[in-house]
Amino acid sequence: MDLVNAPLFLDKFDETVRTNPNKAAVIDLSVEKPIILSYRELSDLADRCATKLIDLGVKPGEAVAYQLPTSWEFIVLTLALWRTSATPCPLLPSLREREVTFIMQSSGSRLLIVPDEFRRFSYEPMVSSIKGELPNLEHVFVMSQRVRRPAESTMGGLLADTSAPAEVLAARRATATTYSELLYTSGTTGEPKGVLQIHQTLSSALLAHTTTLGLTSEDNIWVPSPLAHQTGFLYGMLVSFYIGGTGVYQSIWSVETAKKAIEEYGATFVQAAMPFLADITRSDAPPKGLRLFIATGAAVPRQLAQEARQKLQCSVVGGWGSTEACLVTVGRPNDPPEKLWGTDGRVIDGMEIRIADDNGNPMPPGQEGNYQIKTPAMFVTYLHHHDWYEQTFTKDGFHDTGDLAVIDEDGYLKITGRKKDVVNRGGEKIPVVEIEDLLYQHPAVADVAVVSMPDERLGERACAYVVLKDGFESLDLSQVTDFLGARGMAKIYWPERIEIIDEMPRTASGKIQKYVLRNDITEKLQLEKSAS
The missing domain is CATH 3.40.50.12780 (ANL, N-terminal domain)
Structure with missing residues (x-):
């Protein structure tokens, strides 16, 4: 080959x-007939x-x-x-x-x-x-x-x-x-x-x-x-x-x-x-x-x-x-x-x-x-x-x-993680950095990290971890998505869950430890599933 x-x-x-000019090339099912x-x-x-x-x-x-x-x-x-x-x-x-x-x-x-x-x-x-x-x-x-x-x-x-x-x-x-x-x-x-x-x-x-x-x-x-x-x-x-x-x-x-x-x-x-x-x-x-x-x-x-x-x-x-x-x-x-x-x-x-x-x-x-x-x-x-x-x-x-x-001994590949910071939602890559950059502009957000959370149907969905600014006691998901929508971000990129935390887990050099957040949301979802 x-x-x-x-x-x-x-x-x-x-x-x-x-x-074969008469063979059907396209069958478009987007209309009733x-x-x-x-x-x-x-x-x-x-x-x-x-x-x-x-x-x-x-x-x-x-x-x-x-x-x-x-x-x-x-x-x-x-x-x-x-x-x-x-x-x-x-x-x-x-x-x-x-x-x-x-x-x-x-x-x-x-x-x-x-x-x-x-x-x-x-x-x-x-x-x-x-x-x-x-x-x-x-x-x-x-x-x-x-x-x-x-x-x-x-x-x-x-x-x-x-x-x-x-x-x-x-x-x-x-x-x-x-x-x-x-x-x-x-x-x-x-x-x-x-x-x-x-x-x-x-x-x-x-x-x-x-x-x-x-x-x-x-x-x-x-x-x-x-x-x-x-x-x-x-x-x-x-x-x-x-x-x-x-x-x-x-x-x-x-x-x-x-x-x-x-x-x-x-x-x-x-x-x-x-x-x-x-x-x-x-x-x-x-x-x-x-x-x-x-x-x-x-x-x-x-x-x-x-x-x-x-x-x-x-x-x-x-x-x-x-x-x-x-x-x-x-x-x-x-x-x-x-x-x-x-x-x-x-x-x-x-x-x-x-x-x-x-x-x-x-x-x-x-x-x-x-x-x-x-x-x-x-x-x-x-x-x-x-x-x-x-x-x-x-x-x-x-x-x-x-x-x-x-890659195992028989040549089969298994993807285990990503160096790149993205969320793979049903095959669609969610631009994490772009979402975070926008959310940092929200008046209530002091710090934010968007991470993947496991999903049985889509593989992954996006979860936003947020640290609130002083003077703000709450921020719900609808406020986040309304904010992103008003700034022209496509709905498919919006986070589908928000977690409010006191501070971000960070390395000694100050980098957010996103794996800690991913583990946290995975555990939360498992507990919620077992309790239901």
């Missing part, structure tokens, strides 16, 4: 358009959108920001951007003023595409409120969430009436070294990082992924994760294109919609965070039909894995990946159960993993150390911060993930 020279995903998509687009229909819509982008003066390499829910419109726009050699910069629909402003300023996008409304939130007032801070912004397109049928939609004005001549579009088409995505990850220093991949690196990831897991054009890929997140973007949408399969998409999490995706529309494969697995497994009449569930974000608990395997009648394995490196380790369905569950799998062929001490020396099996990787699917830089990119690599070319881990 030559990952370095993997066939490009755009070539694979176009091959299916030529050889699902929208189904064939490969030919999807390709034609992408050409019309690409034509409009060219007319707007979008240039090769230029980042274009869009904050759309999972939908056929998201997919058409993304394909169109690749057909003009522009760089897709998708934003999660849950982000609000603070995060959107930062990403727009950082990416320099001249375009912003939003829905008129999604999940009872109106986007136009938000865009109006931040326009003054976005000097590069030239065009705002608003897509109706009421006119959704492709035959009636103009995608907010982003569909040209006809496509440009084939030779015009061919001249603008992306190549192996063109940027393929700009995704922002939650920063641990208070600033999100803009991760840039190119078409070749994502194609290498796709070849490794689909070959290792035995995916073929007969597989229907279920995509419950947001397309603006790498899990949905790469392991959902692009996997389906790479194998010439069908993608089955849902924009809002619902077990009933999940059952429809699996039982009515034949979804056989999914890669998603553990909450999705837990919810369908523990639902009434769990759906049957999945062949393989790759659970990422945390090692799969043995009890949940056994329960899922029995009730869903499918294989359940764990895996480890990141926006920067894509999927690097994964379990195989025929692995022994004691290895499959409770680990993050083993390395994919063509990639390397190791555990090293703080001096960079490789460590023997069974010892905890710094988790480092080498893969052809590695990102190429952090936008505006190539120095950050270079700092993540060792002299011999391994990327330090920032995680602590153990």
Whole structure:
């Protein structure tokens, strides 16, 4: 398997358009009557959108920001951007003023595409409120969430009436070294990082992924994760294109919609965070039909894995990946159960993993150390911060993930902790430092530390430990979340519990001992559970 020279995903998509044009490419379950687009229909819509982008003066390499829910419109726009050699910069629909402003300023996008409304939130007032801070912004397109049928939609004005001549579009088409995505990850220093991949690196990831897991054009890929997140973007949408399969998409999490995706529309494969697995497994009449569930974000608990395997009648394995490196380790369905569950799998062929001490020396099996990787699917830089990119690599070319881990004698990986200060809430990384910086501005807060607390469904949730200023006797969770919401922080980043303490546990040098706080909240939760 030559990952370095993997066939490009755009070539694979176009091959299916030529050889099987009437095959369903997209099944969009976000409307009452699902929208189904064939490969030919999807390709034609992408050409019309690409034509409009060219007319707007979008240039090769230029980042274009869009904050759309999972939908056929998201997919058409993304394909169109690749057909003009522009760089897709998708934003999660849950982000609000603070995060959107930062990403727009950082990416320099001249375009912003939003829905008129999604999940009872109106986007136009938000865009109006931040326009003054976005000097590069030239065009705002608003897509109706009421006119959704492709035959009636103009995608907010982003569909040209006809496509440009084939030779015009061919001249603008992306190549192996063109940027393929700009995704922002939650920063641990208070600033999100803009991760840039190119078409070749994502194609290498796709070849490794689909070959290792035995995916073929007969597989229907279920995509419950947001397309603006790498899990949905790469392991959902692009996997389906790479194998010439069908993608089955849902924009809002619902077990009933999940059952429809699996039982009515034949979804056989999914890669998603553990909450999705837990919810369908523990639902009434769990759906049957999945062949393989790759659970990422945390090692799969043995009890949940056994329960899922029995009730869903499918294989359940764990895996480890990141926006920067894509999927690097994964379990195989025929692995022994004691290895499959409770680990993050083993390395994919063509990639390397190791555990090293703080001096960079490789460590023997069974010892905890710094988790480092080498893969052809590695990102190429952090936008505006190539120095950050270079700092993540060792002299011999391994990327330090920032995680602590153990690799056992059989090569199975287990993530044991993080050097980076983040909370992993259902696969979504919560920017701890950014939350703390905001909470320090609260008039009642003298000191604050946000730490992870264990959660059976999501893996982790955020808990804020607070020391109050003199004169303040109390501070409740609603006051904290109202404060963060008023400052434009997305709800998904808000702490979900608050603990008031007299003083922070600190080292001799003054650093907060967050492990003490994590142990404290873990013990409190265990006591509360046993008392209930």
